Amino acid sequence: MTEKTTIRCAGCGIPLQSEDKNIPGYAPESTLSREEAICQRCFRIKNYNEASSITVDQDEFLKLLGGIASTDSLVVHIVDLFDFEGSIISGLQRFVGNNPVLLVVNKIDLLPRVTNWNRLRNWVQKQARESGLKVIDTVLCSARRNIGFDRVVETIGNLRGSRDVYVVGATNVGKSTLINRLISDYSDLKRELTVSRYPGTTLDAVQIPLDDDRSIIDTPGIVYESRLTEIIPRGDLGSLLPDKPLKPLTYQLNEKQTLFFGGLVRFDFVEGERQSFTVYASGALPVHRTKLEKADALYEEHKGVMLSPPGKDELASMPSWTRHRLRIPKGSSQDIFVSGLGWIKANGTAGAVVDVHAPRGIKVMLRDSMI
Known part of the structure; x- marks a missing residue:
């Protein structure tokens, strides 16, 4: 058991484990003896152009965010419209520093078709401000129905310039769907995944290389036990x-x-x-x-x-x-x-x-x- 915990993923650097598929660093036990073993999340990104959902608790997630302020990045915060107050990261602002935040509001397909979308957008912006979040723009979308997703990708392209892109969000908000779309649009996966390590935490995010030598940083989904779904x-x-x-x-x-x-x-x-x-x-x-x-x-x-x-x-x-x-x-x-x-x-x-x-x-x- 001790030996397994010292083996690190060749893609993202996280310690590998074979006990739980739902926590970071999982790899089947049969793969741990390989010269360059990688975790399941890196494997899926590298071989299938597909990010999988990994979750962490709130304390670990906040440690992970600690390094963003010192970077020059665009932060994409995905929230669930159906559970808006339950999925918004109200303390995000103090971790991102001066980096711009794009708020992507998913699951608009759940609302009745007669919804006034301009009013809804104003409501979202007001709720975000009251939660202490300053955003450079807000985009409404549905990952499931592919509604507004072109606008999300276009807005990220316009706002990021030559920056890296950090994608953050709670569990079940649609984060992996967005990352998979960005991978297909922007990423050259012939290059190896790179290690992304943050001071003060053993938890690693995954950097997905983009065509311009920048990266999408896929952070694990934060678990809020204040939500019934958790x-x-x-x-x-x-x-x-x-x-x-x-x-x-x-x-x-x-x-x-x-x-x-x-x-x-x-x-x-x-x-x-x-x-x-x-x-x-x-x-x-x-x-x-x-x-x-x-x-x-x-x-x-x-x-x-x-x-x-x-x-x-x-x-x-x-x-x-x-x-x-x-x-x-x-x-x-x-x-x-x-x-x-x-x-x-x-x-x-x-x-x-x-x-x-x-x-x-x-x-x-x-x-x-x-x-």
Whole structure:
């Protein structure tokens, strides 16, 4: 075991390991004895022109970012529109120094076709500013549907000049899709991959050489455990991650009514005039309505069965719920955002008090309405 950890990837320099495909440095054990063994990520880039997704936790990721400020680079930050506040790297600015940041907002195909795209772009820019992010430009796209991706590649080409390109983002935001497109457009992969080492960390990014002797730097995806998608059992991810345009569901609720989103999240309309709430979440996630006075008993009786996911076998692995009390001001247009689940738009203007019960650590907040 000790011997294996001293073998480094000939492509990116990271210590190789053969235990876990999902963490950096994985290579099949049969390849570790080769003279120039490389990790699976470098192998896929070199042989298939394809980057694969590797993830790290938040602390390791922030160490990795520490060297960007001293470079002359374009930083491409990819966020997930469906989970905007959950996937944006709010502390990015202090790591990139004076380097320009291009914000690429993916998964716009999930929004209804009647969406006002100019309004959405303004909303994204406002939310980014409030998160402390200064961006040189914003591009909306869909990696899955190849919508706006030509504009993304064109904008990167215009902005980078002779700079390297760092691509950063959380897990499941579409980072690998963008890198693969950049590889096909700009990279000459006849050259070897180069080592990219950063002071203060043993984690290595991968440099993908470009035709002008610059590089795309593929950083691992950051894991934010404040997102439901990171803590839910892997087999239940399909219930949370929408793969087609959202079909908003509107509920007319009286005070003291409750909505259950499977057994993952509970929404209580605690106080306010009768009003409607519109749910933007995956159509695969069942929603059950009940009276607030019956909510506790309903959950205890039906969690893991009618109220699922998670199922009975997975309940023990999930954190217990924390209650978040949110006060929606009168006359405002607000979303109740739950990271990884989606959001609930409060359609009334009379104000309301709501409680959201979500697994401990999950980001829950009020924000200006996206739509």
